[in-house]
Amino acid sequence: MKVGILGLGTVGGGVVNVLKKNGASIERRTGVKIEVILAGVRDIKQDRICDTSNIKLTEDPFEVVNHPEIDVVLELIGGTGVTKKLVETAIKNGKHVITANKALIAKHGNKLIQSANKNKVRLLFEASVAGGIPIIKAIREGLAANKVNWVAGILNGTTNYILTEMKENNLSFDTALKQAQDLGFAEADPTFDIEGVDAAHKITILASIAFGIPINFDAVHVEGISNLSQKDITYAEELGYKIKLLGIAKSQNADVEIRVHPTLVPKNRLVANVDGAMNAVLVHGNMVGPTLYYGAGAGAEPTASAVVADVIDIARQTKLSQDTLIPSLGFMPDKINEKNILSIENIFSEYYLRFTMKNQAGLLAKITNIFADHDISINSMVHKEVQENNQNPDIFLITSKTKEADIDTIISEIELLPENTEKVVKIRTEELNK
Amino acid sequence: MKVGILGLGTVGGGVVNVLKKNGASIERRTGVKIEVILAGVRDIKQDRICDTSNIKLTEDPFEVVNHPEIDVVLELIGGTGVTKKLVETAIKNGKHVITANKALIAKHGNKLIQSANKNKVRLLFEASVAGGIPIIKAIREGLAANKVNWVAGILNGTTNYILTEMKENNLSFDTALKQAQDLGFAEADPTFDIEGVDAAHKITILASIAFGIPINFDAVHVEGISNLSQKDITYAEELGYKIKLLGIAKSQNADVEIRVHPTLVPKNRLVANVDGAMNAVLVHGNMVGPTLYYGAGAGAEPTASAVVADVIDIARQTKLSQDTLIPSLGFMPDKINEKNILSIENIFSEYYLRFTMKNQAGLLAKITNIFADHDISINSMVHKEVQENNQNPDIFLITSKTKEADIDTIISEIELLPENTEKVVKIRTEELNK
Numbered sequence: 001m002k003v004g005i006l007g008l009g010t011v012g013g014g015v016v017n018v019l020k021k022n023g024a025s026i027e028r029r030t031g032v033k034i035e036v037i038l039a040g041v042r043d044i045k046q047d048r049i050c051d052t053s054n055i056k057l058t059e060d061p062f063e064v065v066n067h068p069e070i071d072v073v074l075e076l077i078g079g080t081g082v083t084k085k086l087v088e089t090a091i092k093n094g095k096h097v098i099t100a101n102k103a104l105i106a107k108h109g110n111k112l113i114q115s116a117n118k119n120k121v122r123l124l125f126e127a128s129v130a131g132g133i134p135i136i137k138a139i140r141e142g143l144a145a146n147k148v149n150w151v152a153g154i155l156n157g158t159t160n161y162i163l164t165e166m167k168e169n170n171l172s173f174d175t176a177l178k179q180a181q182d183l184g185f186a187e188a189d190p191t192f193d194i195e196g197v198d199a200a201h202k203i204t205i206l207a208s209i210a211f212g213i214p215i216n217f218d219a220v221h222v223e224g225i226s227n228l229s230q231k232d233i234t235y236a237e238e239l240g241y242k243i244k245l246l247g248i249a250k251s252q253n254a255d256v257e258i259r260v261h262p263t264l265v266p267k268n269r270l271v272a273n274v275d276g277a278m279n280a281v282l283v284h285g286n287m288v289g290p291t292l293y294y295g296a297g298a299g300a301e302p303t304a305s306a307v308v309a310d311v312i313d314i315a316r317q318t319k320l321s322q323d324t325l326i327p328s329l330g331f332m333p334d335k336i337n338e339k340n341i342l343s344i345e346n347i348f349s350e351y352y353l354r355f356t357m358k359n360q361a362g363l364l365a366k367i368t369n370i371f372a373d374h375d376i377s378i379n380s381m382v383h384k385e386v387q388e389n390n391q392n393p394d395i396f397l398i399t400s401k402t403k404e405a406d407i408d409t410i411i412s413e414i415e416l417l418p419e420n421t422e423k424v425v426k427i428r429t430e431e432l433n434k
Numbered sequence: 435m436k437v438g439i440l441g442l443g444t445v446g447g448g449v450v451n452v453l454k455k456n457g458a459s460i461e462r463r464t465g466v467k468i469e470v471i472l473a474g475v476r477d478i479k480q481d482r483i484c485d486t487s488n489i490k491l492t493e494d495p496f497e498v499v500n501h502p503e504i505d506v507v508l509e510l511i512g513g514t515g516v517t518k519k520l521v522e523t524a525i526k527n528g529k530h531v532i533t534a535n536k537a538l539i540a541k542h543g544n545k546l547i548q549s550a551n552k553n554k555v556r557l558l559f560e561a562s563v564a565g566g567i568p569i570i571k572a573i574r575e576g577l578a579a580n581k582v583n584w585v586a587g588i589l590n591g592t593t594n595y596i597l598t599e600m601k602e603n604n605l606s607f608d609t610a611l612k613q614a615q616d617l618g619f620a621e622a623d624p625t626f627d628i629e630g631v632d633a634a635h636k637i638t639i640l641a642s643i644a645f646g647i648p649i650n651f652d653a654v655h656v657e658g659i660s661n662l663s664q665k666d667i668t669y670a671e672e673l674g675y676k677i678k679l680l681g682i683a684k685s686q687n688a689d690v691e692i693r694v695h696p697t698l699v700p701k702n703r704l705v706a707n708v709d710g711a712m713n714a715v716l717v718h719g720n721m722v723g724p725t726l727y728y729g730a731g732a733g734a735e736p737t738a739s740a741v742v743a744d745v746i747d748i749a750r751q752t753k754l755s756q757d758t759l760i761p762s763l764g765f766m767p768d769k770i771n772e773k774n775i776l777s778i779e780n781i782f783s784e785y786y787l788r789f790t791m792k793n794q795a796g797l798l799a800k801i802t803n804i805f806a807d808h809d810i811s812i813n814s815m816v817h818k819e820v821q822e823n824n825q826n827p828d829i830f831l832i833t834s835k836t837k838e839a840d841i842d843t844i845i846s847e848i849e850l851l852p853e854n855t856e857k858v859v860k861i862r863t864e865e866l867n868k
Contacts, residue, residue, distance in 0.1 A: 018579050018721050028646055029578050113762045123762050126576075132722035134576025140764030141575075142560075142568025144463050145452050145742030152866055211773065212462055212765035219775035232788060232859055235830045239786070239814055243861065250781075256773045257781050264786050264832070264863035270704055270728060271866065282866060287452050288566035288739040290867070291729035292714075294704060295722060305722040308579030316575075317751060317760065326751065328547045328557050330574035331646035339645060339690045341653035347684075347691050352673070352698050354666060380673055396669045398698070425666055427677065429698035432586055432705065432716060433724070 001032050001315050004064040004095075005039040006086060007077035008048055008057075011100050011127070012039065014304030015074060016050035026308070028335035029327075032315040040064040040077075049300065065090035072314055074307060075099040084108050091115045091123065096318070098310040100127035100303055102201035109205070109215040122318070124310035129202045130155055130279045132302030133295040134309060139209045139283060146285025148210035150250040152263075155202040157277035157297045158193040159225050159245040161185045163262075164275040167233045167242065173226060185277055195224035196245060196260040203247025206281070207258045211251055216258075223261035236264050242272040270294075345405040350379065350429035353407075354396040355414060356422040363419055367395065370413050376402050392421050398429055435466050435749050438504040438529075439473040440495050440520060441511035442482055445534050445561070445741065446473065448734030449508060450484035452742050460742070462769035463761075466749040474498040474511075483734065499524035506748055508741060509533040518542055525549045525557065530752070532744040534561035534737055540635035543642070543649040556752070558744035563636040564589055564713045566736030567729040568743060573643045573717055580719025582644035584684040586697075589636040591711035591731045592627040593659050593679040595619045597696075598709040601667045601676065607660060619711055629658035630679060630694040637681025641692045644717070645685055650692075657695035670698050676706040704728075779839040784813065784863035787841075788830040789848060790856040797853055801829065804847050810836050826855050832863055 003019075005012050016036060019026070027033055039052070040061035058064065065073055065086050073090040077083055080103050087104065090097050091112065099105065105112070105125050116123035126136045130153065139148065154160050158180060165176040177194065180186035192198050200222045208215045225245050236243050241264035250257040265272040270292055274280040279297030284290045296302035316326050327333060357363055364383060371378055381397035399407065411424045439446050450470055453460065461467055473486070474495035492498065499507055499520050507524040511517055514537050521538065524531050525546065533539065539546070539559050550557035560570045564587065573582065588594050592614060599610040611628065614620035626632050634656045642649045659679050670677050675698040684691040699706040704726055708714040713731030718724045730736035750760050761767060791797055798817060805812055815831035833841065845858045 014721075022579060022581055022721065025581050025646075026579065109762075114767070116762065117767045122760075125762075132719075133725060134572055137571065137576045138568055141747065141760065142571045142743055143739065144746040144764065145456060145460065145739045147456055147459050152864060208770075209764045212459075212763065212770055213773045214770055215763075216775060221778040228861075229859065231828070232786070232830075232861060235788065235816070235818075235828070236786060236861075238816060239830070239832055241786070241832075241863065246864065248864065252776065254774065255776045255780075257776045259778060259781070262861050264784075264861055265866060268707075269866055270707060273702075273704060273707060284868075285566075285739060287448075287456070287735040287742075289730050289736060291567060291727070293725070293727055295725035301721040302723060305577065305579045305719060308721075309576055312578040313575065313760075326556075326575065326747075328543075328550065328559075329646065329649075330578065330643045333548070333551045336642075336646055336648055339647045340688065341650060342686065342689045342691045344655040344693060346689075347693070350698075352666070352670060352675070354669065382669070382672060384669075394665070394669070396666075396673070398673055398675075425663065427662075427666060427670075427696050427698055429675065430586060430680065430682065432699060432703055434718075 001034050001071050002069050003034060003036045003072050003074060003311065004067055004070040005036055005074045005076060006061050006064055008039050008041050008050065008052070010300045011303045011307065012076040013049035014300030015076065015307050016055070018301065018304045018308050020051065026312060028331045030312055030315040031332040034311060034315060038064050038067055038070065061086055062089065065095065066093060070095055072096045072098060072311060075101060080104050080107055087112055088115060091119050091121055094119055094121060096122045096314050098124045098307055100307055102128040102198070102205065106201035106204045106215060106217040122314055124313065126310050127303045127306035129205050130281055131295070131297040131299065132305045133279060133281065133293050133297065134306065135206070135281045135293050136209060138293055139206065143283060143285045143288060143291070146287045148251065149284040149286055150248065151206050151210050151281065151283050152246050152248045152271070153203065153206065153281035154244055154271065154274050154279050155199040155247045155297065156193055156245060157279060158186045158190065160274065161277045163225065163243060163245065166230050170230060172230050173228055194226045196222045199245060199247045199260045203249055203258055203260055207249035207256065210249055211256055213256060219258060221259040225262050228262055240267055241265060242267045244272065345408065347404050348401050349404065350401055351399045351407050352396065352427040352429050353399065353411070354394055354425040355420065356392050356394055357419040358421060359393050360419050366417060367414060370410055374406055374410055376400065376406060376410065435468050435505050436503050437468060437470045437506045437508060437745065438498040438501055439470055439508045439510060440498055442473050442475050442484065442486070444734045445737045446510040447483035448738030449510065449741050450489070452735065452738045454485065460746060462765045464746055464749040465766040468745060468749060472498050472501055472504065495520055496523065499529065500527060504529055506530045506532060506745060509535055514538050514541055521546060522549060525553050525555055528553055528555060530556045530748050532558045532741055534741055536562040536632070536635040536639065540638045540649060540651040543639070556748055558747065559639070560744050561737050561740035563639050564715055565729070565731040565733065566739045567713060567715065567727050567731065568740065569640070569715045569727050570643060572727055573640065577717060577719045577722060577725070580721045582685065583718040583720055584682065585640050585644050585715060585717050586680050586682045586705070587637065587640065587715035588678055588705065588708050588713050589633040589681045589731065590627055590679060591713060592620045592624065594708065595711045597659065597677060597679065600664050604664060606664050607662055628660045630656045633679060633681045633694045637683055637692060637694055641683035641690065644683055645690055647690060653692065655693040659696055662696055674701055675699060676701045678706065779842065781838050782835050783838065784835055785833045785841050786830065786861045786863050787833065787845070788828055788859040789854065790826050790828055791853040792855060793827050794853050800851060801848060804844055808840055808844055810834065810840060810844065
């Protein structure tokens with residue numbers, strides 16, 4: 001499958017990197033070799049984040065959309081002027097188009113989709129909403145058996161970062177914005193993000209997919225966070241709420257609501273605990289009830305992950321693939337590879353251990369020496385005092401990352417100590433953060 | 435598209451209900467009319483949770499898998515004995531098969547998938563893992579551009595309910611299990627759930643889809659929660675962790691880990707805050723980073739939602755559909771319907787309001803009278819004392835659910851009060867729980 005890219009900046013460069021880094025795995029999944037053959041760029045000589053040695057570069061973007069060998073065009077330049085013309089031309093030339101451009105879809109999606117349908121090509125835009133989270137696929141396919149009651153999402157990382165900082169560190173909006181700009185989470189001109197326009201583009205697209213209505217950006221009510229006072233974040237907390245900038249789309253019988261505004265959300269909801277630059281979308285279906293999707297909403301690689309997922313869909317679902325069936329296990333049947341599954345003694349984990357011991361002088365030293373002998377460190381350790389007469393005290397701790405076999409050796413040595421009274425309790429610990 | 439169902443119990447009955455209740459919407463999404471024409475049941479005379487007036491019932495399940503008009507067979511009886519034979523026969527007869535049966539896939543999936551590939555039909559099992567959450571589709575398609583580093587999931591609602599009760603209400607395992615049984619969250623013989631076997635079936639399936647390896651249930655390390663002491667839940671909390679029964683699958687270079695066991699998870703992770711009978715799965719891709727998927731893991735309608743999503747995939751992606759392209763907006767182009775988008779004055783919401791007022795006698799009465807005059811009630815209200823000299827006190831409150839136009843009227847009346855010193859702050863509040 002031959003791919004042409006418009007734009008080799010953050011997202012375009014990310015796509016080239018994903019296709020290179022994960023190319024073998026993607027070919028296992030699709031049975032199709034995906035090749036980027038041509039890219040339209042503003043300045044051929046500019047430095048890039050990706051290797052372009054096998055890609056022809058051109059400064060004429062129309063060369064890409066008119067190239068006879070190209071099956072799929074990735075529009076990753078943004079904007080709605082000449083970009084619209086480029087996408088239209090690609091579609092008329094019978095090429096599938098994938099875009100990360102939420103403004104283009106929110107403003108001109110209806111016509112572009114109509115044209116794509118007429119020309120029997122696909123127009124896909126997973127990356128336009130919530131970056132790497134496959135939220136469009138979830139609603140369009142995963143929840144297709146449901147009538148969607150409502151969608152509510154944290155769709156803009158910049159504003160969520162600012163709101164998190166305002167709450168956690170008692171910052172004013174202006175200070176938090178400045179900090180976000182210094183750290184690269186907000187642009188020099190942050191208007192688009194902080195006034196809610198970016199989130200409005202995204203909720204407009206999600207509303208159409210949720211309810212099967214035309215894309216109608218002009219009907220959306222939009223309020224940003226620039227007038228939000230730190231005081232109200234504190235007061236909301238007192239009342240049991242957090243303030244999030246939500247895009248909300250609700251079905252109300254014959255009517256629909258679509259709006260973006262700062263919103264109080266009960267603080268024990270999962271979505272209220274999505275902090276920093278992360279995104280999350282709640283979708284409530286009439287059969288499945290509430291479901292939530294969480295992940296990185298921006299960045300070169302997460303966004304490229306969504307763009308390439310659309311490329312893979314096209315490779316799998318159109319005549320470009322010899323076998324149009326998506327494989328049951330997600331990989332082509334002849335590419336399912338045996339791998340060694342580690343026995344439990346060979347895994348590495350942190351461990352919670354609890355000892356119940358007779359309280360005797362030097363006990364803690366005895367235990368910690370056993371750990372030291374095996375060169376395993378202890379992250380945190382608590383020695384519970386005896387609370388009632390005749391009860392042995394508990395000692396519990398969390399180890400550093402260790403091979404399970406070594407922990408089991410330590411446990412058997414500790415169980416042999418004369419002070420030990422019960423079987424040692426061992427529970428594995430996972431940080432789940434990287 | 436003609437569908438035959440094996441089993442009309444909780445899930446089968448749920449599927450018939452979903453297809454009836456959302457039938458029009460599903461036809462808008464697929465362009466295909468989906469009809470259940472035949473169902474195999476144990477006892478034709480039994481009462482059912484669904485309307486069977488247009489479905490022929492038979493007590494011979496082989497009549498379903500051999501029926502010449504049926505395109506898709508839904509296997510919703512469970513078990514791995516005769517059920518396996520039924521699925522094999524359906525596949526050999528050229529019928530697509532959809533199953534919610536995790537034990538069948540975990541134990542016999544490799545052979546069944548091989549047979550489906552040979553017979554050029556699809557074998558789909560979205561409902562076999564995490565109920566209504568479209569997690570298989572997310573990994574197989576949404577994250578297909580990634581190499582998956584690891585998957586970690588709360589995959590069993592019964593055990594998550596028990597762990598939540600043990601922690602929140604300081605119950606022993608036995609008491610919490612008894613309570614779960616009384617409330618219908620656990621079966622009379624709960625072994626399968628509490629010993630981790632159910633979660634092990636599910637993580638086995640997810641591991642195969644994540645890494646492209648054969649399904650290998652026998653290599654999975656499984657520990658349940660029946661030996662878990664309430665004491666360790668408390669101690670984990672002291673160390674900053676919650677205990678969850680996780681199914682974990684990790685890629686370790688050439689090797690893979692697959693295991694189910696109670697696990698300490700830092701308590702500020704989203705997955706640590708998934709409580710009660712809900713499920714959630716974390717998937718870490720090498721490009722997208724961590725993503726999380728949350729929803730109902732069991733129940734008639736959530737499970738049916740996943741089964742019917744697979745039915746819709748088949749309707750859209752095979753020759754059964756005249757147009758094999760999945761529509762860009764998820765609905766067929768000629769079924770995109772205009773809907774009225776409510777103007778913001780016409781929406782209903784709860785509202786956080788903050789007033790800054792000169793502190794005078796009778797002030798609160800004045801405010802509350804204005805609310806009473808408009809028949810709008812106040813959920814909670816706080817009157818902040820003056821903290822520094824010459825500073826006006828704040829009053830903030832949350833209203834009951836009200837039309838925005840009415841709130842705006844109240845605000846303008848309050849802003850006319852002589853005590854009022856600043857513009858009233860209004861922020862919408864959403865409970866997001868139903």
